Amino acid sequence: MERREYTGCTVNFKTYTKSLKFKNRMGNPVENQQVFEDTQPAIIDSGQWEWVQELRKNKRRPTKIGRTSMFSGLLYCADCGAKLYFCTCKSYKDDSQNHFVCSNYKSNTGSCQIHYIREQVLYRIVLETIRQTLSYVRMFRKDFNLEMLAQDDESRKAELVEKRKALSGAKKRMEDLDRIIQHIYEDNVLGKLSDSQYLKLSR
Numbered sequence: 001m002e003r004r005e006y007t008g009c010t011v012n013f014k015t016y017t018k019s020l021k022f023k024n025r026m027g028n029p030v031e032n033q034q035v036f037e038d039t040q041p042a043i044i045d046s047g048q049w050e051w052v053q054e055l056r057k058n059k060r061r062p063t064k065i066g067r068t069s070m071f072s073g074l075l076y077c078a079d080c081g082a083k084l085y086f087c088t089c090k091s092y093k094d095d096s097q098n099h100f101v102c103s104n105y106k107s108n109t110g111s112c113q114i115h116y117i118r119e120q121v122l123y124r125i126v127l128e129t130i131r132q133t134l135s136y137v138r139m140f141r142k143d144f145n146l147e148m149l150a151q152d153d154e155s156r157k158a159e160l161v162e163k164r165k166a167l168s169g170a171k172k173r174m175e176d177l178d179r180i181i182q183h184i185y186e187d188n189v190l191g192k193l194s195d196s197q198y199l200k201l202s203r
Contacts, residue, residue, distance in 0.1 A: 002053070008039065009035050013033050016028050071126075077102040080104050082104040095120070102114065
């Protein structure tokens with residue numbers, strides 16, 4: 001799911017070589033890659049792809065006794081916004097006391113109050129929410145589809161706004177560069193700037 005091409009675009013210059021003599025290709029930073037939008041049918045929309053990438057950043061690190069949770073890296077404190085840490089109890093052989101606490105709590109010495117929820121309780125809440133959602137979909141499939149389309153439309157509109165902002169910023173930067181180049185040219189013509197300096201600044 002890391003391939004951006006799944007969103008319907010083409011990504012060029014993902015790798016490069018230092019020189020013709022250097023055969024091994026190296027990964028190119030994302031900011032140096034060239035993305036061409038809408039060059040092929042999309043498998044997943046860009047909003048969902050970005051969301052998946054955020055999820056993939058949240059690595060589920062096991063606790064000291066080797067336990068992990070499906071919710072690790074996905075929970076955040078409602079008050080301070082910090083992540084909730086997954087904790088286990090060594091004195092219990094089962095998972096009944098596995099829980100999540102705010103990472104800013106730090107045994108009442110941090111910047112946030114304790115926010116505690118047991119993993120089993122969270123699991124039941126999520127499972128019940130999924131069941132309710134599926135029940136709603138089965139009963140009101142048409143309404144659900146309309147709601148999803150509306151959300152997707154809003155997501156696309158927000159994405160379009162961001163792209164327009166980026167385009168506007170790029171255009172402004174080009175205009176600034178044009179003015180700078182014009183000033184350099186005028187200074188060279190008026191003799192304020194030597195030819196060697198002009199060539200150096202024009203590159």
